[in-house]
Amino acid sequence: MELSARVESIIQGYAQGYFLMADDQGQLGWYASQSHALIPLDHRFRYPKSLRRVLNQSRFSLAINRDFVGVCRGCAGRESTWISPALLEIYQLLHQFGWAHSFEAWAGDRLAGGILGISIGGVFIGESMFYTVPEASKAAMVMLVQRLRQRGFVLFDAQLQNPHLERFGAYVIDEAHYQRLLAQSLLLPRTFV
Template sequence: MSVFFLSRDPTFPHPCLADADGLLAIGGDLSPVRLVAAYSKGIFPWYGPDSPVLWWSPDPRLILYPDKIHIPRSLRRTLNSCKFSITADTSFQEVIQSCAVVPRSDGHGTWLVPEMISAYVGLHRAGIAHSFEAWNGSRLVGGVYGVALGRAFFGESMFYLESNASKVALIHLVRFLEALGFHFMDCQQTTEHMLRFGAKEIPRNDFLTLLGQAIIKNPAPGKWSYRA
């Protein structure tokens, strides 16, 4: 398979043309128009600080159906304790910046370079990107953010400063998505973390079919309101 080099035109080759690792294209920009065009075709950017913009569409794809989420018993105790208060779309920029700087448990460096942070903050202001935040008192201790198109949600990243904070935020996010009638949450890449929550791998072609059905639905409200 060949990797495509993008022009100024915010269009993409078909995801089936990606290489074995899921890499589809190189270059372009992170404008809102291009990002929306990418996500609507099951494509997302992922690259490091010394790399050009790389666009991916893995096969298989890991997705989580909101009504199929699995909550481990130990985590249920944390949920029931109400240790964390949860909000939505109150601190998006702080969440994404924390995702960029808080060390990851897998030991890998961040992929959230400054231009990506700026791009997703712009999507948030446009009502397309959203965050769920976990608080301990007045301190932000965890969070998750992603992109919503129609009734599809694309999970991007999460962070925590206290054990289970990001997991609790994720559970509240998924329950919120279910209440709004979202079809699925795209986890993009397969991780043991999301598999434990009940996410399933499906072939990319099946994912693209589900995505096509989800994005034609009316979009969720621009700014999300949630508090628990």
């Protein structure tokens, strides 16, 4: 399959609400969820007061796509991960075609943390996040939400809910509601970079 056709096929999967994930044997497959976690881009977004102090101290500088591969590796670098080598290759391919992005927190010249995601229309799909310096990925999350607001995005899909995301106001909606929001958001002509 030609590269551009392969990329288009993958983007169509995400645009239908599916996501790629490797199983325990490293086999890639498309998955769907009956519920979706969303990070609010309105007044419901929140973060701990302790993080406000970190942001006010300017401990981190933020960058987009400065070290995309480093963010991918950071997200995959766990004892148990759903990001296989094959999925890393897909993310890099999507990045080459302008679909996948890294939003990064830097401590001096060191990559301290980041968020990996896919941008389609007015939707940002957060695939994973990591940190090597405490608070780095949280600072990146706050700044990412600000960027998505500035760029007119309306849907920040975090896919699966967890206690960490709940601290930022993440909430869960059912599949039918998600599909309606997704369809509307995909039509918006937005750019991440």
